[in-house]
Amino acid sequence: MAPIPKWTDPIGSDILKQIISRRVPQWPDGLRDYQLENIPRVLAGQNILVFTATGDGKSSFYDIPLLVHRVVRKPRLISAFSAIVVTPTKGLADSIIHEAKEFGLSGFSYCHDNITKYRNTDLVSSICSCTKWQLICVDPERLATPEWTTILRDKEFLKNLVLFCVEEAHLIRSWGPQFRPYFEFIGATARGFIPEGVSLVGLSATCAPGPDTLAICHSLGMFGDSYHLIRRSNERTNMQVIVDPLRRKKGVSKYAKILEYLQSGRKAVIHVNTIPDCYDIYEFLWNHVPPGTSPLHRMQMYHSLCTDDYNRETFDLIDSDSKLQVVIATVAFTLGINRKSILDSISFGFPSTLDEFWQAKGRAGRAPNVICRGIAIVPEKNIDHAKAIVRAYHESDSTSLSVPKYKSKKKTKQTDDATSTMDIGKALFLAEETCLTGNINEHYGNPPLEISRLDCKQAGRKVYCSRCALRLLYHVNRRHLLGNTNVQACGFGYWTFGN
Template sequence: MAPQIRWRSPQGRRTVAKIVQKEIPQWPNGLYPEQEDVVTRVLDGEDVFCCLTTGGGKSAMFAVPIIVLREMARNPDSYPNLPIRALPIGLVINSDQGISRKHTEIQECKTWNIICVDPEHLRDKAWRQITDFDTFRTNITFGCVDEAHLIDEWGAAFSALLFDTSVNSSAVVFPPLPPFSPSLPQVSPASRPTQICKSLGMSGDDFYLLQCSNERPNTQFIMEPLDHGLGGKEFPSLLRYLNSGRKAVVHVRRIDEVFRVFMYLFNSLPEGMDRLRRIKMYHSLRSFEANEEILRLLDEDPRCQVVIATIAIANGINIRSLLDSITLGFPESVNQAWQEKGRVGRDPNTIARGVILFQRSAQSDARKQLAVLQPLESPPAVPHINPQTGKSKRKKTVKPMEHNKALMLVEEHCYIALWSTIYQNPPLELSTRDCIIAKRRFPCSLCQARAKMKLTFPPSPLPPGLVLPPFHPPTTNQSPPLSADQKKLKLKKKERAEAETTLTVFGDNVRLTERKRSINQRRPRSSFFPSTILKLVLDNLLSIKSLDDLTNHVESWAFVSEHVASLHSAIVKLQRRFEAAREEARLAKNAKQRATRRRWSKKAKHEWDSDEESGEEEEEEEEVEPEPEADAEADDESSADEVNHHPPSSPVPPPAKRAKTALAEVTNRSRPMKKKPEKQETAAAVAATFRPAYKTSRRRAAGQ
């Protein structure tokens, strides 16, 4: 006889509330009204499409039906006139691959009551065997698609696989928010769930649509421009939020960004092991167990504050201690952005922040796209043919930005009102107003700045006595230039290596000597001559002039009183050895420079002599000019006297030899010819220029 009572009836609702109170004592208030409505419809076999915010209790909607049916199967007499399943099974399709390979246990319906499988495994032959097994097909209660906004990524064949799997069962679809696919940006959010329902076979009035607002009343939404790029190694915009002491997740797009952000934050903290406990990385290259351990530490360890993660942490993560979600760069879509902000504020009693640090270039591109109303599907580019070459040049097509993302980047009034307009959050007459008029508890960053409000965000709770050091921008390691005297006191690379080897042997000798004492038998080996003391001695080795000077440098050493004298002796030996080696190297360098100078001097002298010889040979080959005839002997005598009193000037030196250009002798160029020297005047002609213009001596002789 068929049962006469439906689960949606008052008796059915009371039965669900009674079982929930019995099986889940952690929920003293039971289910939310919308959760109870969906659970009863699923138990009645109806198709449901549910749109809730992240953390709105979607998991309970497909877990509670199995809990109710299991309790009824154990005590069938306590719940008469209600449908019962002996081995209730629920199929949840999401990105989890935890038990998707346990084929035998799944098809027998004895080990698990809720099966989570990823879409890829629905194509496997083993899963075809599971769905064809009579026991599994008879007891399956519902098929659920969790995170339905990913259906577009799963492909068109997914719907047929789902239909074949969920025969004779209700279908439940749980997107985290009203889907608004990046591939269909001009479709209104109100019609987008209808399109997904049609792709899943839900049409008309054959299914129940539950759409709730995805606003998060305990979360402030903030958007700020970045003061730096995302391709570098410095991210100072994060420090202001992380120094508030709140547990935070930093969302980035690529794994290399995860590492760069991690290293920047690592160097921003003081040295110590706490740095590795305070900052963690979460990405797909880590094992599933390692990522799960990071989430556990983030939730339980008060010293674990920051997790840098890729998109892998954006779906299906429930960490109630997370308070801040910080995204570097605006995500590819508004769906992804709101999904990331849904990781925080899971506890309604906490105050959360959702921060997006976007690039100014992205905001500029959004303005350009909205200014020209560029369609999302650009027409094919027409090839341009160059008339000279005859070759076509196709312009590079730029991938357009999602329309709603562009709207968010250029918004200047209220971010939350724009979110509600995009997702059609009910009631529209209130949700589409700005935060001040809507009297939201935590206004967005635009409304806060406009109203000049000041909000306080308390840090995450810490145990008594625990204080987390703040983040400081890492200082650069560029030291000021050293003077000449400071350079002399600095060890060279080879000298430092030699000194380190000698001092390491000295430390081993200290350990061999001191470990014989009972008080030092359990002392670690590295503590006898610590690396900090070794580095300090190496840095000041050449500047240590006395035993007292050395004692002042190593006063923190545990064995300074017993071994400082022997350490000073070892340092003096090293100083003498290095000084002798440097002096020998200086003398060798000077000798080498002198030899080089002598070699170049001989070469230059040889070239000069060869140039003079060639000039003299050319002078001998020149024709000798005839001397002018003398008119009188007196004139000849006076000229001869004046020549003797005025010796001829020294010959003009030949021009300098042209320097050879590089590779002049090995190229095919013809060598330039040497310019022929100009004809020089004779000694008599030069002497004549010193003769006076009048003949005083002859007149004086004639007068006498």
């Protein structure tokens, strides 16, 4: 008797190529090599953990298996199949469902609005049937509710479950302990309910080797040879990374620095740490919109106090409305939002970790043929504080250090992290004096390190970080530099918002 073909066999790869060629015309070049190697593992029910750059096609690890099941099951009239994707935010769930439509898949976000919308129907039974929606997005808190316990115990649902995916898996470690404790229970849910033979998939663009990776593996029950680890570089080769020190001047708003980056008219998202910062920047920019331009057309906000309809409208307008230039957003926009027209990601103030910063930069330059900018506007005292942290770090082996608080003659409320402990990855990045891109590569272990840790000139990068570009300006005429087709250093210009 001939052996049963497997998806991981060469014939399985050939079938996968044919399906992509016929059903995904938007991918004329087909799957990337790493996708072609590892998607068959998901189809075969194997567990995988994928760390790769934003925009490198992580969503294919649930979209393509669902598409394949739709194609191979249709002739047999067995159309019931489904996948669970655990998402940290409603915005990411909406983005995932929006992209799934491109593959002819229907999705459902199990959030408050949709639960309310379907309150007069048996929503649990609809999900368990696996016929109405192929992709179900749910956050960790609702995954722990009695309704989802019922779903995950339903034999029909489990029989038709294709995979269980954890998006932004790095949050299991960073958000789990205190901010959103239910993240720590995702692994227990997967181990307790998901049957053997159903693929468990973890995805992230920002997970450093060592303790961060081990924490995710332990939480999801991935040990030894029970899973496949795929670690690719998360370097953004089309992004100029910029750290711009903020030096306060008397009579000048601290937000004035933002104007320097907006005059170009490039579509930008401004990332802030708090909702009050959103409103403060919105009010400041309102007073600097060019004459004849409506602030309501030029700017939008995106945060948890905005209605879901407003946030969805903002999501749609980013790519569809040429008048919209600026989105001011909190962490709700940081994770997984995919809009191709954003060219600049500006962090006003630095988030608590390097992971959060690099996730935010992933919102810009999603189209590979554009040059984008990842900008951090950071108070100068925070950079000085980071340098003090790094000096202390090199004198000890601690992973989180603090230094004495800055002394001030005025008793003012400290609102930034310059007076508290600082994540060592963040401190090393802010204190970096040689190459910001090389620092990112070292932190995430991006291969090959013998090249990726080099500065932009030595590594032959086409886009120089602000540290390397500034050094180069001492040796090369500025006009010649910006006119060189082999080097694109797009910072250090004079930018203002309007006239």
